[in-house]
Amino acid sequence: MSKNDNRNNSKLATAMCILRRVLLSLVTLVLLVFIGLVLVCNLIFNGPSSTARDRLTMSMRESSGMKWCPALFIGKDTVAEIEKTVNAELPDDLSDNSQIKIDLNNNMGSSDEWANHPDGIRIERISGSTYSAYVMIIRDPSRVYLATSTENFSTSIPGTRINHQIETEGAVAAINAGAFLDDGTSGLHVGSVPQGLVISKGKVRWNQGKPPEEGFVGFNEDNILVVAKSMTADKAIELNIRDGCCFGPVLIMNGAVNEEAYNKNSGLNPRTAIGQRADGAVIFVCIDGRQASSLGGTYGDITDIMVEFGAVNACNLDGGSSTVMLHRDLTSGKVSMINNYSLLQEEPRRMPTFYMVRPMKEG
Numbered sequence: 001m002s003k004n005d006n007r008n009n010s011k012l013a014t015a016m017c018i019l020r021r022v023l024l025s026l027v028t029l030v031l032l033v034f035i036g037l038v039l040v041c042n043l044i045f046n047g048p049s050s051t052a053r054d055r056l057t058m059s060m061r062e063s064s065g066m067k068w069c070p071a072l073f074i075g076k077d078t079v080a081e082i083e084k085t086v087n088a089e090l091p092d093d094l095s096d097n098s099q100i101k102i103d104l105n106n107n108m109g110s111s112d113e114w115a116n117h118p119d120g121i122r123i124e125r126i127s128g129s130t131y132s133a134y135v136m137i138i139r140d141p142s143r144v145y146l147a148t149s150t151e152n153f154s155t156s157i158p159g160t161r162i163n164h165q166i167e168t169e170g171a172v173a174a175i176n177a178g179a180f181l182d183d184g185t186s187g188l189h190v191g192s193v194p195q196g197l198v199i200s201k202g203k204v205r206w207n208q209g210k211p212p213e214e215g216f217v218g219f220n221e222d223n224i225l226v227v228a229k230s231m232t233a234d235k236a237i238e239l240n241i242r243d244g245c246c247f248g249p250v251l252i253m254n255g256a257v258n259e260e261a262y263n264k265n266s267g268l269n270p271r272t273a274i275g276q277r278a279d280g281a282v283i284f285v286c287i288d289g290r291q292a293s294s295l296g297g298t299y300g301d302i303t304d305i306m307v308e309f310g311a312v313n314a315c316n317l318d319g320g321s322s323t324v325m326l327h328r329d330l331t332s333g334k335v336s337m338i339n340n341y342s343l344l345q346e347e348p349r350r351m352p353t354f355y356m357v358r359p360m361k362e363g
Contacts, residue, residue: 046073062267062320067184094228095313096254102223102280104140114139119330120360121173123338126308128301130268132294134325134338135309136173136284137277141223143358144282146177146200146243149192149351153206155181159191159350162324166335171356172328175284176272176318178245178353179211191350196246197231198353204233206352211246217274217315218244225276227253227313245353251275251303252314261299261316268296270323270341274355275306275314283309284355286325286339294340317355324348 047053057070057079070079114120120139125132138144147169149160159180166174179195195209199218216231221240227250236244249261251273270289276282285305289296299316306314325338341348 057265057267062269090229090250090253090258090260091256092253093230095226097220097222097224097226099254099312100224100276100278100280102141104280119172121327121357123327126305128297128304130295131287131289131297131301132340133285133287133297133302133305135305136175136325136327136338137309138173138282138284138357140360141219141225141276141280141282143360144219144223144243145356145358146198146218146245147171147174147354147356148198148200148205149353151205153193153198153352155189155192157192158188159352161350162326162348162354163335163337165354166326166328166356169356170359172330172359173284173357174324174326175274175286175355176322176324176348176351176353177355178247179209179213179318180352181209188350191352194245194352197233197236197244198246199233199236199241199244200353202242204236207233211248213248213316215248215250215315216244216246217248217250217317218242223280225274225282225313227315247317248315249299250315251299252306252311255312257303257307262303264299266298266300268298269319270321271297271299271302271319272317272323272325273302273306273314274317275309275311277310278312283311283314284325285309286323287319288340289320289323291340318351321349322351 053074057074061067061070061079114122122137124135126135127133147165149165150157162174162176178198180191181193181195182190193209194206196211197204197216198206214229216228218226218236218241220226221242226239226241226244229250231244231246250258251261252258252275268289271287273285274283283306285302287297287302288294302316303314321341323339324341326335327338328335
């Protein structure tokens with residue numbers, strides 16, 4: 001064997017030795033991080049603070065991928081006890097349309113509220129003790145509608161991403177909407193079909209499956225937001241619902257806060273909700289979560305925001321990694337992401353339904 005061959009073999013052996021050490025270091029680091037997370041979780045789940053335990057339990061139970069985790073530390077019976085809801089019923093099963101008087105001339109509000117918002121859309125950023133949130137107010141409710149990824153839902157037709165769908169629709173703003181098939185995997189069937197009733201542009205597009213939370217929210221032909229504990233297709237047709245979907249819980253109905261949802265042991269998570277003021281203006285809310293700068297909000301937090309901004313009726317929408325808010329600049333036409341979704345996502349996830357805002361009519 002030549003000296004060159006010996007040198008080459010020696011270099012190869014050295015490189016392989018370095019590679020093995022690097023891989024061993026990486027595996028050790030990952031193992032240590034995993035063990036650290038398990039120890040931290042065990043400390044919270046079985047530590048002295050029942051409040052911290054309950055909050056972590058509900059944060060995980062409300063996610064699609066970590067539902068199983070709390071039971072490993074505290075058992076199924078304890079999880080079930082934590083998940084018990086407060087026994088406090090809403091006064092009605094369906095919102096009262098007479099409480100909304102659509103007022104595009106600002107007779108009921110501040111005369112200069114829209115002076116600096118020629119597109120009829122106003123956005124505010126607010127903060128709470130555990131979250132950052134974004135509130136979008138749309139002056140004209142007739143512009144808000146439910147867009148769908150397809151007219152014929154099927155598990156063989158993947159859902160679309162909201163940043164793509166807003167371009168397809170030519171819309172100027174959007175948030176995620178209703179419940180959908182999500183088994184916690186990364187398959188293309190996830191986000192392909194809704195769960196529960198879906199009405200878009202006056203037609204029933206879907207009426208299968210059971211959403212994870214009780215509730216329905218949609219607009220009737222008079223552009224009034226209707227919230228209900230539940231909704232059938234026949235009832236929606238009777239009520240002239242033009243656009244709506246299932247999720248929940250209902251947060252506010254006829255000005256009354258849903259105490260059951262407000263006081264529920266909900267976790268800190270990203271959240272999305274839709275509401276309507278007495279003058280007809282529509283309220284979109286997105287709370288960031290699962291980030292160092294914004295852990296997330298509870299049902300109580302997002303209800304408080306809706307109350308602060310004058311919602312008469314409001315309903316929680318799908319949240320977690322689905323929570324997204326987009327807005328198109330009136331001058332440049334560029335669409336911007338308003339909130340900050342999960343750092344683990346390169347793009348918004350695929351979904352079947354979206355609440356979107358049409359451009360203003362010319363003239």
